[in-house]
Amino acid sequence: MMKERFILPDGLVYLDGNSLGPLPRGAAARVGTTMELEWGRLAIAGWNRAGWIGQPMALGDRIGRLIGAEPGSVSVGDTLSVKVFQLVAAALAMRPERKVVLSDSGNFPSDLYMADGLAEALGDVQLVVVEPEEIAGRIGPDVAVLMLTEVDYRTGRKHDMAALTRAAHEAGALTVWDLAHSAGALPVELAGAGADFACGCTYKYLNGGPGAPGFAYVAPRHADTARTILQGWLGHAEPFAFEPGYRPAAGAERMRVGTPPILQMAALEAALDIWDEVDVSELRARSIVLSERFIAAVESACPDIALVSPRDPEARGSQVSFRFEHGYAAMQALIAHGVVGDFRAPDIMRFGITPLYLSEEDIDVAAGVIAKVMTERLWDDPAYATRSAVT
Amino acid sequence: MMKERFILPDGLVYLDGNSLGPLPRGAAARVGTTMELEWGRLAIAGWNRAGWIGQPMALGDRIGRLIGAEPGSVSVGDTLSVKVFQLVAAALAMRPERKVVLSDSGNFPSDLYMADGLAEALGDVQLVVVEPEEIAGRIGPDVAVLMLTEVDYRTGRKHDMAALTRAAHEAGALTVWDLAHSAGALPVELAGAGADFACGCTYKYLNGGPGAPGFAYVAPRHADTARTILQGWLGHAEPFAFEPGYRPAAGAERMRVGTPPILQMAALEAALDIWDEVDVSELRARSIVLSERFIAAVESACPDIALVSPRDPEARGSQVSFRFEHGYAAMQALIAHGVVGDFRAPDIMRFGITPLYLSEEDIDVAAGVIAKVMTERLWDDPAYATRSAVT
Structure with missing residues (x-):
């Protein structure tokens, strides 16, 4: 865990390091x-x-x-x-x-x-x-x-x-x-x-x-x-x-x-x-712990979205993806509520699990926000339906 | 002339903007x-x-x-x-x-x-x-x-x-x-x-x-x-x-x-x-004035080096090149004496004329140093003969 080595977007849980990693402090x-x-x-x-x-x-x-x-x-x-x-x-x-x-x-x-x-x-x-x-x-x-x-x-x-x-x-x-x-x-x-x-x-x-x-x-x-x-x-x-x-x-x-x-x-x-200071095997072990925790929490709270990543952690990279018909709007709603993942056409909500700067607490916060957005259907708002150039 | 908009290498006349332009101040x-x-x-x-x-x-x-x-x-x-x-x-x-x-x-x-x-x-x-x-x-x-x-x-x-x-x-x-x-x-x-x-x-x-x-x-x-x-x-x-x-x-x-x-x-x-603030035609006119001044000064003082750039300014870009058998060593000597140009194999000494940050005075100083290095044969020193990776 080297969270202090990065400058992370303020107030957000950043689960998009698989798209663009955050700014290293130096x-x-x-x-x-x-x-x-x-x-x-x-x-x-x-x-x-x-x-x-x-x-x-x-x-x-x-x-x-x-x-x-x-x-x-x-x-x-x-x-x-x-x-x-x-x-x-x-x-x-x-x-x-x-x-x-x-x-x-x-x-x-x-x-x-x-x-x-x-x-x-x-x-x-x-x-x-x-x-x-x-x-x-x-x-x-x-x-x-x-x-x-x-x-x-x-x-x-x-x-x-x-x-x-x-x-x-x-x-x-x-x-x-x-x-x-x-x-x-x-x-x-x-x-x-x-x-x-x-x-x-x-x-x-x-x-x-x-x-x-x-x-x-x-x-x-x-x-x-x-x-x-x-x-x-x-x-x-x-x-x-x-x-x-x-x-x-x-x-x-x-x-x-x-x-x-x-x-x-x-x-x-x-x-x-x-x-240079990271042991990639240890990082991988942490990634699996965090990913399993994330999958379990999201699946238990959100029956509407389906895991599309392999369930076997050994068959999976360091991301977790779910399929949801309204995935684009749901991702916009998540971002508005402080959890940044991304959307990939046609219906995939993608979350990068990056143990260098993510903790169990971050995972729990993110899963909680996802649960809220899904169970309260917060994604069902026209404001979240408009697509921007990069998603 | 926008010299104040650039940070130039301290104490040098920089005639290598045709290779790498200097740092803009902002x-x-x-x-x-x-x-x-x-x-x-x-x-x-x-x-x-x-x-x-x-x-x-x-x-x-x-x-x-x-x-x-x-x-x-x-x-x-x-x-x-x-x-x-x-x-x-x-x-x-x-x-x-x-x-x-x-x-x-x-x-x-x-x-x-x-x-x-x-x-x-x-x-x-x-x-x-x-x-x-x-x-x-x-x-x-x-x-x-x-x-x-x-x-x-x-x-x-x-x-x-x-x-x-x-x-x-x-x-x-x-x-x-x-x-x-x-x-x-x-x-x-x-x-x-x-x-x-x-x-x-x-x-x-x-x-x-x-x-x-x-x-x-x-x-x-x-x-x-x-x-x-x-x-x-x-x-x-x-x-x-x-x-x-x-x-x-x-x-x-x-x-x-x-x-x-x-x-x-x-x-x-x-x-x-x-x-965005530059009129390229005016810049070109200044480039020709400075280039002609440079050529005249170098040629009058240094009979050993030969202009290889076209004499007609209309047939020339914004650089002036001379041929000299010991061009590599001579360029190293020039750099050591505060005038930065570059060398191109086999025998070309190259000087970029960049009016955005070069004045008549810079040209005169550069021509003076070239004259000194050539007439006093300052290039004829083993220290200047060793080639580095980028020249």
């Missing part, structure tokens, strides 16, 4: 230092003297510890969507005789859109999307890449990364795992699972801030053979030689593309200062 | 507000209530004014390298029967690398690179896309955007202009020139800060037909409908990809507050 000062003492005083010299140029790999290693990645195998930059594109392209290029990217309907839409855009551009590649439970049966000799998000953004249903990676490898396919709802949510063992490629974002459980960069993992055994379709200069072996032709950097550094976002990375660094 | 406070009052207090609600979600188009319009773009035709996000990839892919898709991307050897290497990575992935597309002066003669019926950086990053040589765009169109090709060294450096008239696509970065002349985002321009006549290969969810017509299939947003907004960097955009916004 982050604003850290970014202020980067701006005033580095950008302001050093200007261009900040790239060397303040170490900016090395941040994508330095922060990558600190994220790597949380996801079971080998040192040097993670680089930070771009957005998660761009990283998905880049890694699926890299994996496809390693299986040129195969033409299927396999994914599931529980994947985040942007991952599917990005893979589809790539497939369409390449012309002879096809994105095949099946139901999550059909994945294992669909892996076959035509599959080049198995592209999955480990934890379903709506339901919290968790894939078995090790088993599916093994199945993919037995069929000769490679894997791209999206860890958007895994990194900082539960133990991930990329190396242990034999994952080939992985990516994620840092603004959810990792608390890196709005628009914090993505990251890319390349298994060391592929690091010097994987090619990037996004041949940016900072993934070049010698960016400042300004050679006419592209030569990839060694290892995962080749997945760097353009100039990295130094201010976002300063905020992320402050967030990772907290993560 | 930027740190702006980012602090975004972090503490928006991220901290609103958390997820910042996307709607603080207007984060609309920033890529709002800032795009403010940049658009500086580059002669129509309202709604510029979106901010990603890095310049990613935008190059995206726009070249979009243009190629509009000329499916043609297979050549034409560029020149004066283009920034990352642009060439990105186009080459795309061409290689597509298989049947070829990147053809000729000398800058050969471009006009090479435009022909096989060319799908003319991809050029308007101002050469080494020499400052400026292409004639209107003439080359016209030539490209006459040959049936489309244009992708990189404005890295144009936006905020000189008047650009994208609409006037009939440009099809353009992109740029915001950390150079625009002073958006280290790792500030890129931008993409799509001519309104193409806005609803151009397709993006990077089908990110925030370029979707309804991102929060989470539809299984991609439907592009209207206009240039479809070039958005993933979650935009809110902290970087807050800094950029503070920089654009200054730009």
Whole structure:
């Protein structure tokens, strides 16, 4: 429990850290230092003297510890969507005789859109999307890449990364795992699972801030053979030689593309200062305790809403989702009454369980408010029916 | 002259705003507000209530004014390298029967690398690179896309955007202009020139800060037909409908990809507050006055270094470059003596002329230091020969 390390929205129980993590207490000062003492005083010299140029790999290693990645195998930059594109392209290029990217309907839409855009551009590649439970049966000799998000953004249903990676490898396919709802949510063992490629974002459980960069993992055994379709200069072996032709950097550094976002990375660094002190297994145990408590309290008080997350905590990420016909209005009512979760179309009310800054008391307060909103039908107010741009 | 609006490195004449612009005076406070009052207090609600979600188009319009773009035709996000990839892919898709991307050897290497990575992935597309002066003669019926950086990053040589765009169109090709060294450096008239696509970065002349985002321009006549290969969810017509299939947003907004960097955009916004007050034609006139003064002073005192920028100011961007065999060491010596420019391999000493915060006096001081370093051979010291990561 490190609640004192965060600035939380005043008067609210914040169950939306799976969408945007809260502000780490030291982050604003850290970014202020980067701006005033580095950008302001050093200007261009900040790239060397303040170490900016090395941040994508330095922060990558600190994220790597949380996801079971080998040192040097993670680089930070771009957005998660761009990283998905880049890694699926890299994996496809390693299986040129195969033409299927396999994914599931529980994947985040942007991952599917990005893979589809790539497939369409390449012309002879096809994105095949099946139901999550059909994945294992669909892996076959035509599959080049198995592209999955480990934890379903709506339901919290968790894939078995090790088993599916093994199945993919037995069929000769490679894997791209999206860890958007895994990194900082539960133990991930990329190396242990034999994952080939992985990516994620840092603004959810990792608390890196709005628009914090993505990251890319390349298994060391592929690091010097994987090619990037996004041949940016900072993934070049010698960016400042300004050679006419592209030569990839060694290892995962080749997945760097353009100039990295130094201010976002300063905020992320402050967030990772907290993560450096966290034991992810202990965090996971706490997440399960809090999630079970939340499910029990909500289910006992609210017969109208149905758990859609797996009941087995081992099969679930660090979120709890319920289905309710009037979910959008109900979530707006909850927010108005001090409990922040979010809504995902068509009817899912989603609550992130983030033990770094949530206590049993927070869970009890939230469950109490949910019970009140549901039993008193407080959601049934026209004020809660109007949708805003981001929900 | 708005020198008081910037925090400049203490005791230095900063002639490197073409690489990284200095810190605008209000930027740190702006980012602090975004972090503490928006991220901290609103958390997820910042996307709607603080207007984060609309920033890529709002800032795009403010940049658009500086580059002669129509309202709604510029979106901010990603890095310049990613935008190059995206726009070249979009243009190629509009000329499916043609297979050549034409560029020149004066283009920034990352642009060439990105186009080459795309061409290689597509298989049947070829990147053809000729000398800058050969471009006009090479435009022909096989060319799908003319991809050029308007101002050469080494020499400052400026292409004639209107003439080359016209030539490209006459040959049936489309244009992708990189404005890295144009936006905020000189008047650009994208609409006037009939440009099809353009992109740029915001950390150079625009002073958006280290790792500030890129931008993409799509001519309104193409806005609803151009397709993006990077089908990110925030370029979707309804991102929060989470539809299984991609439907592009209207206009240039479809070039958005993933979650935009809110902290970087807050800094950029503070920089654009200054730009909102600038008349780019007046700025250009001042840039020419300062550049001519600089060239005259350096040339008269330093016979050993040769101007490589065009002598005609109309054919030049807002930088002045000299060739010198010992350019790397000489630039290190200059920096040690208080004049910051930069070095570009193999032998180019580069000086950015940025009238927003440079006066005649600054130019005279810089020219005096250069004269001293050259005539006294102060560069001839082993301390200045060791190269660092970023130069």
